[in-house]
Each structure stands twice: as C-alpha cells, then as structure tokens.
Amino acid sequence: MPTDVDLRHHGDQEVGPGLVDLAVNVRPGTPPDWLAALLRDSVAGLAAYPDAARARAAVARRHGRTPDEVLLTAGAAEAFVLLARVLAPRRAVVVHPQFTEPEAALRAAGHEPDRVILHGDFRLATTPEGGRLRGDAASEGGGLRGGAAPEDGGLQAGVVPEDADLVMIGNPTNPTSVLHPAAAIAALARPGRTLVVDEAFMDCVPGETESLASEAGVPGLVVIRSLTKTWGLAGLRVGYVLAEPSLIARLAEAQPLWSVSTPALVAAEACTSPRALAEADAWARDLQVERDRLADAIRALGLHVVPEARASFLCVRVPDTPGGLAVRAALRERGYALRRGDTFPGLGPDWLRVAVRDAATDDAFTAALKAVLGDTPPPSAC
The missing domain is CATH 3.40.640.10 (Type I PLP-dependent aspartate aminotransferase-like (Major domain))
Known part of the structure; x- marks a missing residue:
C-alpha cells in the first residue's frame, strides 16, 4: 500500500462521543x-x-x-x-x-x-x-x-x-x-x-x-x-x-x-x-435545497466550496491560513466531526468534506465555523 495517503481512512473514524457527525454521509433519521x-x-x-x-x-x-x-x-x-x-x-x-x-x-x-x-x-x-x-x-x-x-x-x-x-x-x-x-x-x-x-x-x-x-x-x-x-x-x-x-x-x-x-x-x-424510489427522489429534492443553502453560507465566510455539488456532502477548501487541519481540529473542540481531505489523492490538508444535515444542524455548524475562522488571523486569498 502506498504511504503518501491513508487509503483506508474513512469518515466513521472521525466520529466519537459527544460530536455532531458531519463526517459520515449516511442520511439522518434512517432507516425509515x-x-x-x-x-x-x-x-x-x-x-x-x-x-x-x-x-x-x-x-x-x-x-x-x-x-x-x-x-x-x-x-x-x-x-x-x-x-x-x-x-x-x-x-x-x-x-x-x-x-x-x-x-x-x-x-x-x-x-x-x-x-x-x-x-x-x-x-x-x-x-x-x-x-x-x-x-x-x-x-x-x-x-x-x-x-x-x-x-x-x-x-x-x-x-x-x-x-x-x-x-x-x-x-x-x-x-x-x-x-x-x-x-x-x-x-x-x-x-x-x-x-x-x-x-x-x-x-x-x-x-x-x-x-x-x-x-x-x-x-x-x-x-x-x-x-x-x-x-x-x-x-x-x-x-x-x-x-x-x-x-x-x-x-x-x-x-x-x-x-x-x-x-x-x-x-x-x-x-x-x-415506493422507495419515490421517497428517495423526494428526499433528493429536499437535499438539493438545503445543500445549496449550506454551500452559500460557507462561501459567505470566505471559503471555497466545489461548485455545483450534487451529492449529500460538500467539499470545502480552507485557505492556507488557518488551514484545513487546524479548522477541523478547532471545530472538533466545538463538537463537530468533519472528514479530513488529505487522505484523498488529489486533495490535501486544506480540504474538508462536510455532510449536509437538517437546517438547524447546518446553521449551528455554520455559526461554529464562523467563530473558528474569527479566532484565527485573516485568511489569505483562496
């Protein structure tokens, strides 16, 4: 196995007691x-x-x-x-x-x-x-x-x-x-x-x-x-x-x-x-609305979000200062688990993956992210 990245690292390894799970991409509230x-x-x-x-x-x-x-x-x-x-x-x-x-x-x-x-x-x-x-x-x-x-x-x-x-x-x-x-x-x-x-x-x-x-x-x-x-x-x-x-x-x-x-x-x-296909399609349409709303909120904080996201998560790039790993660690201290991006070939330590949840959870996360970014020096251009 190559040693440049840990190919066996997955989102479930990020979660833990007391953490809001934004690292695993399983639809909340399931199975129905x-x-x-x-x-x-x-x-x-x-x-x-x-x-x-x-x-x-x-x-x-x-x-x-x-x-x-x-x-x-x-x-x-x-x-x-x-x-x-x-x-x-x-x-x-x-x-x-x-x-x-x-x-x-x-x-x-x-x-x-x-x-x-x-x-x-x-x-x-x-x-x-x-x-x-x-x-x-x-x-x-x-x-x-x-x-x-x-x-x-x-x-x-x-x-x-x-x-x-x-x-x-x-x-x-x-x-x-x-x-x-x-x-x-x-x-x-x-x-x-x-x-x-x-x-x-x-x-x-x-x-x-x-x-x-x-x-x-x-x-x-x-x-x-x-x-x-x-x-x-x-x-x-x-x-x-x-x-x-x-x-x-x-x-x-x-x-x-x-x-x-x-x-x-x-x-x-x-x-x-x-029946299941109809339910899944309805969920996908609701997901689309909330995903776009969350992406706009993260972009408003000055971070880059890969455009036109279509899955149940967003890929976010943090400027070199403070850096993705530092932001991830600070959010973890505030109770949020995110998926690190540096174990994906082609990304690096400034990338994070954020699962889309319900509006209340996403709003609380965005507030925590804003606080974390405010505790660091002003970011350089991304």
Missing part, C-alpha cells in the same frame, strides 16, 4: 419506520440460507436489466474487492479525487494502479477531438486552464491513457460532490476496457439524470450501487453490481457463499420498489 419493520420481520427467516433470487429480480426491474446482469454484494466495498480479485488488468487507472476503496482493493489484490488526478472543478469534459477526456482546470484547483496538464514524470493530469484496460471513477464523486455528465463517462469506454463507475451517491440526484445503471449497451461498463447511504443501512451492508452476464458470473464465482444476508436481501428488494 417501514423499512425497519421489514428488517425486523426478516429475522424470522434467519434459519434458512439466503436466497438472492427475488432481490436480484427486483434490482433488475428497477434498472431495466435482466437478473443475470445483477450481483448483490455486502455493500459497494465488497464489489470493489471482487473486481480486484477477478480482473487481471495490464494497466489499471483510478480517477481521483474519489472514494479510496477502489484503489485500496486493487493494491490489496496485488495490482499497481495509476492515478489520474483531476484539477480545477474536478469535472470530466470531452475534448473537441472527441473521446479523450480531461479534467476541467480552474484557478482554484491548481490545474491548467483549457486542457490537460503537461507531463509530470508519469501520467498527464486529467487524461486517461488509451492503453488503460481498467478505469475506475465515481459519479457523483466522493468527496468532491461533482456529478460528471453521463456522456463524458461513457466516452471512456473502449473495446477491451472495463469501465467501473461507482454510483453509490447517484440517488442524491433527483431523477438520477446522469446514471449509466440502465445503459447495458456501453462496452465493458460496470456500475456499482449502494443502498447504505440513503436508507441508513451502513451496518447491514447491501449494494449491487450491474454488468454484462459473463462478468457477473465470474464475480459470483469469486464471492463467498451467502455473502449477502437475508435481511440485506429484503432491504435490496424493498429499496428498489416504486
């Missing part, structure tokens, strides 16, 4: 009562081995796929591990900043993935000549405006090399909250390439407008989804993979028997029902 009741009832069937058939069929219906294109997993994390064990890429590439488990899983399986670092506003965009992608570069992120960064001894920043036969990217991306255009991600597909898209936070987007989950025709496409965030099931572990049947069969062969428990299968079926 109707889902909790189903999970309690499922305990009556624990004597039997889990049977994933109904849940696979429900997930397939939800995305217009066939059941042989679906594999239920113990959360998205298991999906990354299975892919790392089954695939044998010659050149794997992980597009950062993003959730670090895909790279950690590849390295644990003996692969040495390259990193493509997006700068500026952390978005993918197709180049005029088509096909190849770059990271849009704006002055905030340190990239070059108008194209890919120059050679830096390794990969060009923001450019996915043509010979990469495995590419992994998040959408919306953790921790930047950036939603890439579906067309920009699909343009990464190539014959002979596996394109893995982590859509764990796609249900934060009303209408899931940029999802590729139903696009079975994109060559080599693998979409990973999680049900733990929106439905408050992080402790239950439930997610799924959507891919062509031959790859699903290989992943299933590598998966431990009965990896997904009966309660998790019940949750997968319930959370892909029309």
Whole structure:
C-alpha cells in the first residue's frame, strides 16, 4: 500500500462521543419506520440460507436489466474487492479525487494502479477531438486552464491513457460532490476496457439524470450501487453490481457463499420498489435545497466550496491560513466531526468534506465555523 495517503481512512473514524457527525454521509433519521419493520420481520427467516433470487429480480426491474446482469454484494466495498480479485488488468487507472476503496482493493489484490488526478472543478469534459477526456482546470484547483496538464514524470493530469484496460471513477464523486455528465463517462469506454463507475451517491440526484445503471449497451461498463447511504443501512451492508452476464458470473464465482444476508436481501428488494424510489427522489429534492443553502453560507465566510455539488456532502477548501487541519481540529473542540481531505489523492490538508444535515444542524455548524475562522488571523486569498 502506498504511504503518501491513508487509503483506508474513512469518515466513521472521525466520529466519537459527544460530536455532531458531519463526517459520515449516511442520511439522518434512517432507516425509515417501514423499512425497519421489514428488517425486523426478516429475522424470522434467519434459519434458512439466503436466497438472492427475488432481490436480484427486483434490482433488475428497477434498472431495466435482466437478473443475470445483477450481483448483490455486502455493500459497494465488497464489489470493489471482487473486481480486484477477478480482473487481471495490464494497466489499471483510478480517477481521483474519489472514494479510496477502489484503489485500496486493487493494491490489496496485488495490482499497481495509476492515478489520474483531476484539477480545477474536478469535472470530466470531452475534448473537441472527441473521446479523450480531461479534467476541467480552474484557478482554484491548481490545474491548467483549457486542457490537460503537461507531463509530470508519469501520467498527464486529467487524461486517461488509451492503453488503460481498467478505469475506475465515481459519479457523483466522493468527496468532491461533482456529478460528471453521463456522456463524458461513457466516452471512456473502449473495446477491451472495463469501465467501473461507482454510483453509490447517484440517488442524491433527483431523477438520477446522469446514471449509466440502465445503459447495458456501453462496452465493458460496470456500475456499482449502494443502498447504505440513503436508507441508513451502513451496518447491514447491501449494494449491487450491474454488468454484462459473463462478468457477473465470474464475480459470483469469486464471492463467498451467502455473502449477502437475508435481511440485506429484503432491504435490496424493498429499496428498489416504486415506493422507495419515490421517497428517495423526494428526499433528493429536499437535499438539493438545503445543500445549496449550506454551500452559500460557507462561501459567505470566505471559503471555497466545489461548485455545483450534487451529492449529500460538500467539499470545502480552507485557505492556507488557518488551514484545513487546524479548522477541523478547532471545530472538533466545538463538537463537530468533519472528514479530513488529505487522505484523498488529489486533495490535501486544506480540504474538508462536510455532510449536509437538517437546517438547524447546518446553521449551528455554520455559526461554529464562523467563530473558528474569527479566532484565527485573516485568511489569505483562496
């Protein structure tokens, strides 16, 4: 495992007794009562081995796929591990900043993935000549405006090399909250390439407008989804993979028997029902309003927020003075746990991830942040 960043550091390690949790991206107040009741009832069937058939069929219906294109997993994390064990890429590439488990899983399986670092506003965009992608570069992120960064001894920043036969990217991306255009991600597909898209936070987007989950025709496409965030099931572990049947069969062969428990299968079926989808979409619309309000409040304090956030969190840059780590520590003393950004390749110590909560919690946090910034010397330009 490389020592430049701690790929195994996650938001749950930031929380503790007496702290308001702004570090973990699980929707507050979940699971809802109707889902909790189903999970309690499922305990009556624990004597039997889990049977994933109904849940696979429900997930397939939800995305217009066939059941042989679906594999239920113990959360998205298991999906990354299975892919790392089954695939044998010659050149794997992980597009950062993003959730670090895909790279950690590849390295644990003996692969040495390259990193493509997006700068500026952390978005993918197709180049005029088509096909190849770059990271849009704006002055905030340190990239070059108008194209890919120059050679830096390794990969060009923001450019996915043509010979990469495995590419992994998040959408919306953790921790930047950036939603890439579906067309920009699909343009990464190539014959002979596996394109893995982590859509764990796609249900934060009303209408899931940029999802590729139903696009079975994109060559080599693998979409990973999680049900733990929106439905408050992080402790239950439930997610799924959507891919062509031959790859699903290989992943299933590598998966431990009965990896997904009966309660998790019940949750997968319930959370892909029309009722659940309607509830999730309504939540996403409310989230959008509160997220934008919180982003405006943080910007009013002079901090940079990655624009057009679309997930359940914001990515915030603090000026060098006082610095992200100092602000994080001071907020912790005031009772708020935030996710540090320096364990994400492509970010650094001045970056923080802030989960969006209810209006009262967000207002109290903003007041604490204002107080912390007021206790430090005036910030330099960000």
